Amino acid sequence: MEEARLARLGKRKRRASPDRPSKQVSKQAEAKTSSEIRYPKGAIKRTWAYKYPRTxxxxxxxxxxxxxxNIAVLSSFQWDDRWIFHKADPMKTKQVWIIGANTDAIKQNIIQELAECNTPNVKLHFPPMRATTTMHSKLMLLFHETHLRIVVPTANLMQVEWGETGKDPKSVGSWQPAVLENTVFLIxxxxxxxxxxSEKLETTFGQSLMAFLEAQEVGQKVREGLRKFDFAExxxxxxxxxxxxxxxxxxxxNDTGLPGLxxxxxxxxxxxxxxxxxDYASSSIGGLKEEFLEKLYLAASGLQPLSSKAPxxxxxxxxxxxxxxxxxxNxxxxxxxxGVITLNSRSYNAPTFARRCLRTHISTRSGLLSHNKMLLARGRQKDGTPFxxxxxxxxxxTESAWGSQSILKSGKESALKINNWECGVVVPVPTEKLQGLADGEVPPMNVFQGTVEVPFKVPGEKYEGKKPWFFMDQ
Incomplete structure (x- = not known):
């Protein structure tokens, strides 16, 4: 999929600026783009959506x-270069793009395209990849004079995934409402x-981020730049x-994939x-095997997926x-x-598919489709503490995202095999939000208020005869 996408990109010339400035969010954002530290403890936000009320x-x-x-280190699965250059002018902002390329031919094609458009201050970085690897991680390291902003979105660097759209073909001169939504963590x-x-980052969050960048072979200057900031929060x-x-x-x-979770x-x-x-909202669900979901359930419990047993x-x-x-x-x-929401009928009809776990996804913003990847966990610990x-x-x-591992005939654990590059953040619900529950009560979904605006309707309906979206059938 990634190779085909990059091949399509290679059919057009890159330009350093868009045909037309995007004015959809300029007024709303004008007062909020200052350099001040706005999220010192971190926050989870929905992506803005054109023609929808702001929340x-x-x-x-x-x-x-x-x-x-000053400097933007960006990684994504898909890119809209002209749109990015309009949002972050390469004449003013140095940029490092962490981009996937499975073959030398694809890599050289991308390098050549960038060279032809004479765009200054943009450096390409290609992490290690095998023929089957997908560079799916989405991460921004945004360096300002006063602060470092770390951003982990579910959105690619594409206009449509950030709530913007083109002209509405049904109404000349107006703009079509947003069509996709995503979620963003930032601190x-x-x-x-x-x-x-600093010699090293002082928190496990920082150390894990650094290990990820080292694995992607991101340059020393970027990694050294992180150590100039205080990761205490x-x-x-x-x-x-x-x-x-x-x-x-x-x-x-033990520190990546499901064992890392x-x-x-x-x-x-x-x-x-x-x-x-x-409750897991996902834009791609692969084979959705029960065996894999059980391992994910164990990992979310803090247990080793291969050496533990789920209830x-x-x-x-x-x-x-x-x-x-x-x-x-509709x-x-x-x-x-x-097309960004993927499941095929062959996987769905397989006997191993976890149909009993599937629920309908409907956005709380009517008409939007979701590209979110969000896992909501709530429960009780053995001592009765809610979380x-x-x-x-x-x-x-998917196993491509989280990895696969099994017990060999010898009784030993196999190697952990992971296809994709991925990254994300776990944010606990504050203790004060968990007060006032009945003894033994599992926290309800509204416990997430103030931590994240849950973007889909809960509880979702069971499928029970409903047809899933099969993108390949269209």
Whole structure:
């Protein structure tokens, strides 16, 4: 899929600026793009959506704070270069693009295109990739004079995924409402008071982020730049990742993919689970095998997926949200916007597909389709303590994203095999939001208020005869 996309990109010349400035969000964002530190403790926001009321959302202008943006390190699965250059002018902002290329031919094609458009201050970086690897992670490191903004969106760097659209073909001179929505985690970290470069980042969040960048072979200057900022406020958060490759030994075996998620849950003291409810919104669900979902349930409990056993009713406590055929057809963007939402009929009709876990996905903003990857967890620990947490990132509910591992005939664990590069953040629900519950009560969905604006209707309906959206059938 990625190779075909890059081949399509190669058929056109890149230009350093768009044909027409995008004016859709300029007025709303004008007052919010200053260089001030707005999110010192971190926040989760919905992406802004044109012609929809503003709530807990954020526009790409508000994310970038372009007037004071010195350096932008950007990674994405898909790119709209002209749109990016309009939002972050390469004449003013140095940029590093972390972009996937499975072959030398694709890599050289991208390098040549950028050279032909004579765009200054843009450096390309290609992380290690095999023929089957997908560079799916989405991450922004935005360096300002006063702070570093770390951004982990579910959106690619595409206009439509940030709530913007083209002209409405049904109404000349007007703009079509937004068609896709996503979610963004961001946190603003101040410069170190002593002005020094620390030897290493002091929190596990920072160390995990650094390990991910090192695995992607991101340049020393970028990694050194991170050590100029104070990561103290990330102490209550977890940066989780999937490092593409086969991991049989060393720390990566336990610190990435599903084992990495489990380790993060333990570090945040969200393990020792008695009861756990999971709600996962995903824009791609692959084969959705019950065996894989059970391992994901264990990892979300802080347990090692291969050496632990899930409760018998785990599938009744795990819901995966995905749109029906009718939801996509009747959405604002219709069929043309369904290509980023992927499931095929062969996988759905396989006997291993976890149909009993599937729920309908309907946005709380009517007409929008979701490109979100969001896992909502709530439950009780063995000592009775209630908890809740949110994962936001690039990982869909697939083995390609989280990795696969099995027990060999010898009784030993196989290597952890991960296809994709992915990254995300786990954000716990504050303790004060968990007060006043009845003894033994699992926190309800409204416990997430103030932490994340849940973008889909809950509880989702069971499919029970409804037809899922099959993108290949169109």
């Amino acid at each position: 807990e959302d954020i526009s790409i202008e508000e994310v970038l704070q372009a007037p004071t943006l 603003d970290l101040p410069r170190r008071v002593d002005g020094a470069v 990330t102490n209550r958060l977890a940066f989780v990742h999937s490092i593409s490759g086969s991991h049989s030994t060393g720390p990566r075996r 489990a380790a993060a849950i333990r570090r945040l003291n969200l393990n020792n689970v008695e009861r756990l409810e999971l 018998e009713d785990w599938a009744d406590r795990f819901r995966v949200y995905f749109p029906t055929h009718d939801t996509v057809i 959405s604002t963007g219709g069929v043309e916007c369904g 809740g947490w949110v994962y936001v990132g690039s990982a869909n509910v």
